Structure formats: structure tokens, C-alpha cells
Amino acid sequence: MVPRLGIGVIGLGWMGQAHSRSYLRIPTLFPERGFEPDLVICGDSVDARRDEALRSFRFPEAVADWRAVVAHPAVDVVTVCAPNMLHVEMCEAAAAAGKHVFCEKPVGGTPEQTARIERAAREAGVITGVGYNYRWAPLVRYAKQLIDDGDLGEITNYRGRFFSMYGADPLGLLSWRFLHDQAGYGVSTDILSHAVDLAHLLVGPIDRVVATGETFIEQRPLPKPGEGTHYDRGAPDDPMGEVTNEDYMGALAVFAGGARGTFEASRAIFGPQSQMAFEVYGTKGALAWNLETMNEMQLFLADDRHFHDGYTTVYAGDRYPYHGRFVPGDANSIGYEDLKVIEDYEFLSSVARGEAHEPGFDHAIDYVSVQAAMMRSWESGHWEDVVSVRIG
Numbered sequence: 001m002v003p004r005l006g007i008g009v010i011g012l013g014w015m016g017q018a019h020s021r022s023y024l025r026i027p028t029l030f031p032e033r034g035f036e037p038d039l040v041i042c043g044d045s046v047d048a049r050r051d052e053a054l055r056s057f058r059f060p061e062a063v064a065d066w067r068a069v070v071a072h073p074a075v076d077v078v079t080v081c082a083p084n085m086l087h088v089e090m091c092e093a094a095a096a097a098g099k100h101v102f103c104e105k106p107v108g109g110t111p112e113q114t115a116r117i118e119r120a121a122r123e124a125g126v127i128t129g130v131g132y133n134y135r136w137a138p139l140v141r142y143a144k145q146l147i148d149d150g151d152l153g154e155i156t157n158y159r160g161r162f163f164s165m166y167g168a169d170p171l172g173l174l175s176w177r178f179l180h181d182q183a184g185y186g187v188s189t190d191i192l193s194h195a196v197d198l199a200h201l202l203v204g205p206i207d208r209v210v211a212t213g214e215t216f217i218e219q220r221p222l223p224k225p226g227e228g229t230h231y232d233r234g235a236p237d238d239p240m241g242e243v244t245n246e247d248y249m250g251a252l253a254v255f256a257g258g259a260r261g262t263f264e265a266s267r268a269i270f271g272p273q274s275q276m277a278f279e280v281y282g283t284k285g286a287l288a289w290n291l292e293t294m295n296e297m298q299l300f301l302a303d304d305r306h307f308h309d310g311y312t313t314v315y316a317g318d319r320y321p322y323h324g325r326f327v328p329g330d331a332n333s334i335g336y337e338d339l340k341v342i343e344d345y346e347f348l349s350s351v352a353r354g355e356a357h358e359p360g361f362d363h364a365i366d367y368v369s370v371q372a373a374m375m376r377s378w379e380s381g382h383w384e385d386v387v388s389v390r391i392g
Ligand SMILES: NC(=O)c1ccc[n+]([C@@H]2O[C@H](COP(=O)([O-])OP(=O)(O)OC[C@H]3O[C@@H](n4cnc5c(N)ncnc54)[C@H](O)[C@@H]3O)[C@@H](O)[C@H]2O)c1
Pocket: 010, 011, 012, 013, 014, 015, 016, 043, 044, 045, 046, 049, 064, 065, 066, 080, 081, 082, 083, 084, 086, 104, 105, 106, 131, 132, 133, 190, 229
């Protein structure tokens, strides 16, 4: 008999909806699954979100107070999709109640909060997952396979970036992402976390960084309470509020394996729209991937004797991991939310097997330890060692 896994979702915004849709899609995409996902209860402080949870997602119950999600006896897994600075309280309560916890990246709003959350889950012995969804892209898995198999030779340098236009418009609303008391840090918490996480996956740990940040747009129109996301726009005569975290963060990095790297993230840039991209260079080849064209990868292998022709475009298809779950054949594309389904399937599979999951909160610690070093470097103006922020 396949075990039922009761799921409680906290926060039914963009991510809460994406995960809820994933749980509903898992049975038809992964018929061999060893568990039955069961949406039990949703918590959101906004009335319209709770209505949506009941009406469209068919949660049997939706509550304003997230504590009822954590306390629900039929909930085995709590999925935390609220703004970052609320993660600590929610994850600590879920772990204390003995629930397995999936938390959206980067887990908490600051490295100190991530460390508290990781300790709480570790001490409670629950299984954890973190929303580093780009790890699951079929061509990212293939890139990792090529690197691990030595096809690129010794890795000499890495470029990781996440450039987004979501905050480029000065009239873009002052949503929670721009406020330290709700989001924690700015782009370094929001989107740079993905870029550095992928570097960890592909190339390994980072020893030292030198970094700088900036807030380019210091004031934005205030949203109406309970309305507006970071993609919405205000009017020039709206009341304005102060942006309290950074728009940009950039760093030079030295990997433990000796490779050199650069990282950049900006939310206030024109041109790139959602450019979560990396380039990996080695002694025998190179590869490059960009979320904006996530079904393509650029590959250069020096020993294939075609090196004068430059990069080859590799199209995603069912020969690469997971792709055939969604569409058969070559070059039939998959999309962003398909990565969330893979992510949720893999996390629930770990829970059903009773095994530690990767990426879990320990991987969240890996990123925020780099983030903490970047913050120190921005302050000091010098190179800083990456020191784990893990407690105990
Ligand atoms: N993995 C990714 O690619 C990705 C993408 C976007 C966001 N995220 C992460 O997901 C999380 C949520 O981001 P989002 O874009 O979905 O935000 P969002 O603003 O769209 O949704 C947040 C939801 O939380 C609800 N909420 C706020 N306070 C609450 C409370 N006290 N109790 C219950 N519900 C509350 C809001 O009403 C809203 O519905 C963040 O941690 C963010 O970093 C990850």
C-alpha cells in the first residue's frame, strides 16, 4: 500500500500556487511514485488567496493563521512559501511539531536565520528540502554529468549570474522583496542564491570572495495593503517608501578546487529579463546555459575536432533526465513549473523513503555562508574567507 503524504502549504502566492499545482500533477507524471500526495490545508493571511485555495486548488481547508497548518494532525509535510523573514518562525514551528519541511529558497531572510532554521530541523530529525529548482532542469543535470565525467577537463573558471528586470522600473511597487524587515537582504537573498547554488552543484565549494553591492533605486511607490507583487507598477503621484535592501551584488570568487569565478545579480537592470545563467570553462571544453532559453545548452568540446566551429547547441529532449516525463522526442520544450514538479516529486520521494534530501537545509547553509562572506567583503572592501554559519 502506497503511503499517503499529507501536505500543508503556507503562503499561496506565486510559489505556494506553483507547489500546489505540482502536488496535483505528480500522480500522472510519476506513476511509479512511492507515495500519494494529499493536499490537506493551506494557510494565507489574504482572504482572496484562501478562496483560491478552496475553489481552484481544492484544499479541503484554508486558514488565516499558519499555525493551524503546522498543527494539523493529517499534515506530514509543511511547504513554506511565505516572505523570507517569516520562514524562521514557520520552519521552527513545523520542525518542533515533527513535520518534514520544504522551504522556498534561500530559507530565511539572513544567514543567521538560515542557521537557526537548519539547527531546528536537524535537532528535530525531520527531512528538509529547499527550492533551488534550477538544479532539476534536464540540461543542468546533463551539464553536471559532463563535468563529473571529466568531459570539460579540469575546471578553470565559472561565471554565474541572475539578471532580472523585475525592479528596473522606478515605478515598480515597493513589494516585500524590497524591504529588509520582510525579505531580509535584497538580490543576494532573492536571486543570487540560485546562481551560487548552481555553482556549488556543478563545481563545488567556494573558499574566498571579494564583493560589492548597491541600491540603485532608493524609493518606490507603496502598494495597497494585500495587493501588488514585484511585477506590478504604481503611478508617479503615488505615495513613496524607502527601499531597504540591495538591488545589485557582484563578487569574484576562488573555489576550493582552484577554479576562479564571478557572480553577479541585479533586479534593476534593463535588457536581461530572467537571465539565470552560468558558463563553465575547463581545460578540455566549456558549456553555457541560460534560463531564458532553458531548453538549449551551448557546448564546446575541444577533442571533438570541431573546435574551429565554436559552440554546438544542444537541445533538450527525452534523452536527458526527466524531460520525457513531460514531452517525448527532441526539442519539444518544457517550462519553469515543470522544474517545480520534479523538485516536489524528488522531495516527497525522499520523505517516503525516510532519507535525507538534496538540496536540503544543509545546502541552504552552504549558500548563506558564501552570502555572509560577500556581505562582510562589501563592508570591509577586502577578500573574505567563506566560513560556515552552521550552528553546532
Ligand atoms: N524558487 C524560485 O524560483 C522562487 C521564485 C519566487 C519566489 N521564491 C521564494 O518563495 C517565497 C515566496 O515568494 P512568492 O514570490 O511566492 O511571494 P508572494 O508574495 O507571491 O506570495 C507570498 C504569500 O505569502 C502570504 N503571506 C504573507 N504573510 C503571511 C502570513 N503571516 N501567514 C500566511 N501567509 C502569508 C501572502 O499573502 C502571499 O500569498 C520567498 O521565500 C521567495 O524567495 C522562490
